[in-house]
Amino acid sequence: MNKRKMLGGLFLGFAFFSVAASAQQPLYKNAALPVEERVNDLLGRMALEEKILQLNQYTLGRNNNENNLGEAIKQIPAGIGSLIYFDETPELRNAMQKRAMEETRLGIPLIFGYDVIHGFRTVYPISLAQACSWNTALVEDACATAALEARKSGVDWTFSPMIDVARDGRWGRISEGYGEDPYTNAAFCVASVNGYQGNDLTSADRVAACLKHYVGYGASEAGMDYVYTEISNQTLWDTYLPPYEAGIKAGAQTVMSSFNDISGTPGSGNHYTMTEILKNRWKHDGFVVSDWSAVPQLIAQGAAADSKEAARVAFNAGLEMDMMGRCYDKHLEALVEEGKVSMERIDDAVRRILRVKFRLGLFENPYTPVSKPDERFLLPQSKAVAERLAEESIVLLKNEGGILPLQSASAKTIAVMGPLVDAEMELLGNWHGHGRAEDVYPIRKALQEEFGSQANLLFHAGCPFDGDDNSQFAGALEVARQADVLLLFMGERHNWSGENCVRSTIELPDIQSAFIAEMKKAGKPIVLILANGRPLALSNVEPLCDAIVEMWQPGVPGGKPVAGVLSGRVNPSGKLSVTFPRATGQIPIYYNRRKSARPNSGKYQDIPSTPLYDFGHGLSYTRFTYGDVSLSKTSVAAGEKLVAEVSVTNVGERDGAETVHWFISDPACRITRPNKELKHFEKQFIKAGETKTFRFEIDPMRDLSFVDADGQRFLEPGEYYIMVDGQKVKLEIHE
Ligand code: NOJ
Numbered sequence: 001m002n003k004r005k006m007l008g009g010l011f012l013g014f015a016f017f018s019v020a021a022s023a024q025q026p027l028y029k030n031a032a033l034p035v036e037e038r039v040n041d042l043l044g045r046m047a048l049e050e051k052i053l054q055l056n057q058y059t060l061g062r063n064n065n066e067n068n069l070g071e072a073i074k075q076i077p078a079g080i081g082s083l084i085y086f087d088e089t090p091e092l093r094n095a096m097q098k099r100a101m102e103e104t105r106l107g108i109p110l111i112f113g114y115d116v117i118h119g120f121r122t123v124y125p126i127s128l129a130q131a132c133s134w135n136t137a138l139v140e141d142a143c144a145t146a147a148l149e150a151r152k153s154g155v156d157w158t159f160s161p162m163i164d165v166a167r168d169g170r171w172g173r174i175s176e177g178y179g180e181d182p183y184t185n186a187a188f189c190v191a192s193v194n195g196y197q198g199n200d201l202t203s204a205d206r207v208a209a210c211l212k213h214y215v216g217y218g219a220s221e222a223g224m225d226y227v228y229t230e231i232s233n234q235t236l237w238d239t240y241l242p243p244y245e246a247g248i249k250a251g252a253q254t255v256m257s258s259f260n261d262i263s264g265t266p267g268s269g270n271h272y273t274m275t276e277i278l279k280n281r282w283k284h285d286g287f288v289v290s291d292w293s294a295v296p297q298l299i300a301q302g303a304a305a306d307s308k309e310a311a312r313v314a315f316n317a318g319l320e321m322d323m324m325g326r327c328y329d330k331h332l333e334a335l336v337e338e339g340k341v342s343m344e345r346i347d348d349a350v351r352r353i354l355r356v357k358f359r360l361g362l363f364e365n366p367y368t369p370v371s372k373p374d375e376r377f378l379l380p381q382s383k384a385v386a387e388r389l390a391e392e393s394i395v396l397l398k399n400e401g402g403i404l405p406l407q408s409a410s411a412k413t414i415a416v417m418g419p420l421v422d423a424e425m426e427l428l429g430n431w432h433g434h435g436r437a438e439d440v441y442p443i444r445k446a447l448q449e450e451f452g453s454q455a456n457l458l459f460h461a462g463c464p465f466d467g468d469d470n471s472q473f474a475g476a477l478e479v480a481r482q483a484d485v486l487l488l489f490m491g492e493r494h495n496w497s498g499e500n501c502v503r504s505t506i507e508l509p510d511i512q513s514a515f516i517a518e519m520k521k522a523g524k525p526i527v528l529i530l531a532n533g534r535p536l537a538l539s540n541v542e543p544l545c546d547a548i549v550e551m552w553q554p555g556v557p558g559g560k561p562v563a564g565v566l567s568g569r570v571n572p573s574g575k576l577s578v579t580f581p582r583a584t585g586q587i588p589i590y591y592n593r594r595k596s597a598r599p600n601s602g603k604y605q606d607i608p609s610t611p612l613y614d615f616g617h618g619l620s621y622t623r624f625t626y627g628d629v630s631l632s633k634t635s636v637a638a639g640e641k642l643v644a645e646v647s648v649t650n651v652g653e654r655d656g657a658e659t660v661h662w663f664i665s666d667p668a669c670r671i672t673r674p675n676k677e678l679k680h681f682e683k684q685f686i687k688a689g690e691t692k693t694f695r696f697e698i699d700p701m702r703d704l705s706f707v708d709a710d711g712q713r714f715l716e717p718g719e720y721y722i723m724v725d726g727q728k729v730k731l732e733i734h735e
Contacts, residue, residue: 143195170223202361405568429553430498497533622652
């Protein structure tokens with residue numbers, strides 16, 4: 001479009017506006033009308049410059065992520081589409097929103113986004129831990145809590161959930177997702193989208209969700225961030241896309257394009273993923289925002305020669321909003337004039353952004369009601385959800401001789417040591433929003449409350465997180481010798497995982513391993529309690545420990561949930577959402593690798609080829625026995641459904657919760673399959689002595705079909721297996 005036409009449009013827009021305004025309020029301001037009608041009306045009134053401004057996102061407030069500092073924006077145009085909002089009070093938002101509402105011709109509200117990753121102020125466990133709870137309802141509640149705190153603080157939109165399937169523990173961002181399995185990521189994605197968005201986005205306590213990072217960001221080579229990823233189309237469809245498809249079906253309003261180059265076409269310039277799949281096939285009608293500066297980074301990736309070309313490539317590929325890239329605001333107008341970007345594409349993009357703004361009710365309620373921090377943050381019910389989620393996320397990895405829970409008779413003196421004991425900040429985990437160390441329940445306090453009346457607690461720092469300072473070892477050994485049992489709190493600092501926080505090895509740092517070995521000299525039982533943001537390779541310390549408790553980074557509940565596990569007040573019910581290898585060299589390692597030509601060969605010379613702890617591993621203080629799996633039918637047609645059932649009995653002395661994982665297996669298929677693939681899971685609380693039935697309603701078209709390299713779904717007649725807890729039951733799909 002040339003300038004004359006544009007100005008003509010602008011003039012006509014003004015003329016229409018003045019006539020309409022005298023008669024009635026513009027249609028787009030009428031909340032009673034359907035969103036699409038309002039969007040069309042508003043779009044019809046907008047000039048090209050106004051439209052282009054909507055396609056940009058800058059920042060407001062102080063950023064606390066050192067990877068994303070960006071330039072300071074002093075003069076934010078009032079008509080900008082969106083801001084990342086780093087503040088935690090409504091006031092700054094409202095002041096900026098006032099400019100958008102009052103200083104622009106059409107009064108289009110801004111949408112304020114923020115990274116609410118695992119809580120806003122009430123920080124709950126990292127996502128990798130959440131998935132170990134296998135409790136989607138609880139994760140939904142936690143996300144609803146985060147949504148409430150965020151929306152009441154001036155945030156309309158969270159850049160969450162991260163649903164990047166990740167199989168490399170070195171990659172720091174493995175902490176932000178739900179582990180190695182596509183189905184698990186899909187299930188928790190749906191739960192979190194439901195929690196954030198609820199049924200009504202206009203509510204004062206819900207926010208729009210953003211699925212990220214689209215797509216394949218977790219396939220990072222060597223665990224490095226931002227790098228090239230090698231993903232065949234088959235693997236894209238089998239592994240990386242399913243969580244996104246589930247999130248779109250659940251109604252997620254937005255998607256964030258990824259930094260990674262997907263086998264030659266970066267995620268942020270990828271027409272196949274952003275337009276053909278997301279919009280044409282899945283009918284997503286919201287918008288795609290880039291990751292931070294991902295548009296100009298197309299130049300670094302070699303996909304564009306300059307920022308103008310980057311804008312063209314990204315925008316035409318289907319990326320609607322440029323986060324901090326400053327490419328769209330600079331170049332889109334010229335690209336339209338040159339005919340390199342069509343007006344249809346501009347309108348489609350703006351329409352998508354406006355749609356989300358209307359759905360959030362921002363035109364009716366552009367401002368955030370001012371409230372006191374204690375009216376929205378750390379409410380008792382919010383903390384209760386975080387605490388329960390942290391309890392259910394804890395995974396008991398090892399419990400030799402039933403050393404846990406600690407018995408008052410045999411644990412009269414307990415030594416508590418390790419770098420995590422007084423390190424509240426580390427328990428928040430990475431990317432903890434507005435969480436503060438002072439909100440975290442200290443481990444020391446939790447243990448004193450849990451055991452103080454029945455045991456003598458001896459605290460000692462023991463060793464640092466890393467480095468080579470072993471000056472405290474001797475003192476710690478003295479303390480250890482006086483104790484009946486040693487609780488060693490070890491692991492990672494909060495900033496050892498997260499964006500651009502990669503480790504080349506995932507073993508415990510040498511100083512921590514050496515400390516455990518030193519404490520072994522005391523000859524007392526050792527309980528290793530771990531807080532970390534990735535799977536760890538523990539084979540050098542595992543033989544030294546009687547029990548190992550993976551508490552992850554729990555957020556504000558801090559030491560309380562794990563204290564409950566140690567005392568037995570809480571019966572652990574978490575199971576791993578990610579495989580724990582024996583050594584870093586096994587990476588990538590995951591349960592659903594495609595089959596090997598020689599299943600019993602392919603061994604390492606130096607270590608067993610199996611994981612140290614499998615996906616789904618997790619012990620309890622009670623024992624569950626499984627009955628035989630039954631199928632309502634053993635031979636069905638493709639369109640016929642059936643039900644698999646298994647009864648589980650708690651044969652131990654304590655009440656507890658059990659998660660049943662239902663896997664399927666296709667022994668022969670035209671596209672090879674893994675040995676087993678998770679298709680359903682369910683967690684139930686079972687009292688001691690009770691039996692509960694677990695069901696899996698199998699829809700063959702959904703659960704036994706696969707996709708080809710272009711996402712076309714097919715279901716082959718033949719043999720399948722339904723697998724639960726070591727059982728394998730045959731099922732036939734007939735023609
Ligand atoms: C970069 C990160 O990759 C992404 O996850 C985040 O949402 C954006 N920055 C915005 O902070």
